[in-house]
Amino acid sequence: MRRLNYFMLKGARTEEDYRKVKNAIEELDGVFxxxxxxxxxxxxxDYDDETISKEQIKAVVDSLGYTLIV
Structure with a gap:
């Protein structure tokens, strides 16, 4: 099912940080x-929760050195 969730992002301070996170998430299958x-x-x-989970999105962001609170 298609979902729109808002997550707190910790550790990102600049526009470049946010763009890096945005680009990494957009590359994931199931993200619109x-x-x-x-x-x-x-x-x-905005993602399909039958294709990708919140935890998978969090893992990708956390691997970049930021903390995504789900």
Whole structure:
């Protein structure tokens, strides 16, 4: 089922940090769209939860050195 979830992102401080996270998530199978709001430290992910889980998205972001709170 298609879902839109907002996750807190910790450790990202610059526009480049957020773009790196956005690009990494967008490359995952099952992800339709990724947006972010730096001021709120939030990343919005539109994805198919039958293809990819929140935990898989978190693992990719965490591997970049940031913390995604699911």
């Amino acid at each position: 769209k990724v947006d972010y709001e730096m001021a709120a430290e939030v990343v919005g992910v």
